[in-house]
Amino acid sequence: MFRIVKKEKLNPVVYRMEVEAPRIAASAHPGQFLIVRTEEKGERVPLTISDYDPLKGTVTIVTQEIGASTEDICSFEEGQAFADVVGPLGMPSDFVDMEEDELAGQRYVFIAGGVGTAPVYPQVKWLHSRGVAVDVIIGAKTSELLIYREEMAGYCDNLYVCTDDGSEGFHGMVTGMLENLVLEQGKRYTRAVAIGPMVMMKFASLTARRLGLPIVVSLNTLMVDGTGMCGACRVTVGGKVRFACVEGPEFDGYEVDFDEAMRRQGMYRQEEKTAEPHVCRIDLRSGTAQE
Numbered sequence: 001m002f003r004i005v006k007k008e009k010l011n012p013v014v015y016r017m018e019v020e021a022p023r024i025a026a027s028a029h030p031g032q033f034l035i036v037r038t039e040e041k042g043e044r045v046p047l048t049i050s051d052y053d054p055l056k057g058t059v060t061i062v063t064q065e066i067g068a069s070t071e072d073i074c075s076f077e078e079g080q081a082f083a084d085v086v087g088p089l090g091m092p093s094d095f096v097d098m099e100e101d102e103l104a105g106q107r108y109v110f111i112a113g114g115v116g117t118a119p120v121y122p123q124v125k126w127l128h129s130r131g132v133a134v135d136v137i138i139g140a141k142t143s144e145l146l147i148y149r150e151e152m153a154g155y156c157d158n159l160y161v162c163t164d165d166g167s168e169g170f171h172g173m174v175t176g177m178l179e180n181l182v183l184e185q186g187k188r189y190t191r192a193v194a195i196g197p198m199v200m201m202k203f204a205s206l207t208a209r210r211l212g213l214p215i216v217v218s219l220n221t222l223m224v225d226g227t228g229m230c231g232a233c234r235v236t237v238g239g240k241v242r243f244a245c246v247e248g249p250e251f252d253g254y255e256v257d258f259d260e261a262m263r264r265q266g267m268y269r270q271e272e273k274t275a276e277p278h279v280c281r282i283d284l285r286s287g288t289a290q291e
């Protein structure tokens with residue numbers, strides 16, 4: 001069982017949970033995700049790994065209450081346990097495989113939107129611990145919805161906070177902040193990484209292209225099995241169908257068909273809001289449907 005050792009409320013709708021999962025913690029890398037089921041026949045919910053500690057044997061997940069299944073996850077308290085946590089899934093971020101001299105020449109800017117700020121954190125930590133220059137832009141609708149300000153500040157060279165309503169930091173969206181840094185403040189970056197709502201990643205990619213900056217995005221597509229078998233997570237990248245769960249979740253932002261990805265992501269939004277907790281009828285060990 002996967003016991004919750006710590007639970008914190010980060011803002012009115014977002015919770016952080018540290019969960020005992022020693023095998024996942026021992027092999028996780030930045031950029032990967034896991035799938036949580038609260039009960040044996042519950043819905044499989046993909047969540048990006050927001051931190052991992054191989055010594056303590058824990059992984060950290062950050063969940064926003066947006067529908068029945070995420071509300072179910074957020075209702076769990078310290079000491080309770082999830083029935084199932086599977087991972088680490090997906091490919092690690094590309095910098096994990098870079099040679100030391102290639103890494104040393106990089107200057108990264110991360111563009112983090114809303115709850116997508118949490119999965120940026122292990123990437124920033126990883127790069128910072130290897131001496132790579134990292135700036136981070138965090139955006140949220142209002143000051144009270146900002147998360148990970150203090151945590152991130154300890155691991156980056158410069159932190160830029162923005163809010164849509166101007167209640168804290170730069171008044172505007174993360175894309176406006178990126179343009180400001182490059183065009184007005186003369187900042188030079190070699191790579192950008194954007195994680196957040198799909199529409200933010202679309203416009204971050206368009207902005208990065210205008211600025212001549214290579215960009216990677218992390219796609220939070222629909223997912224079912226998370227192992228490349230069901231096709232639920234398919235996206236078009238560079239004109240080819242790719243499975244985000246096994247070939248991603250990170251892809252070249254210039255190449256992603258965001259409009260198609262947003263249409264597919266929105267297919268079940270109404271059902272998710274109104275749904276009763278889902279009962280999975282597939283026995284994942286035998287692969288057979290059950291009554």
Ligand code: NAD
Pocket residue numbers: 048112113114115116117119139140141162163164172173174175195196197198199200203204218219220
């Ligand atoms: P949000 O809608 O409040 O947006 C956060 C920030 O993104 C905004 O403050 C703004 O700066 C920027 N943004 C939004 N729309 C933009 C646009 N059109 N152009 C430029 N910038 C824009 O975010 P939220 O309510 O926290 O939503 C969280 C979303 O993040 C959910 O849809 C969730 O599925 C997604 N998410 C993605 C990942 C991932 O791995 N990609 C991980 C966790 C959550």
Ligand code: FES
Pocket residue numbers: 222223224225226227228229230231232233234243244245246
């Ligand atoms: Fe089923 Fe990716 S989630 S193939």
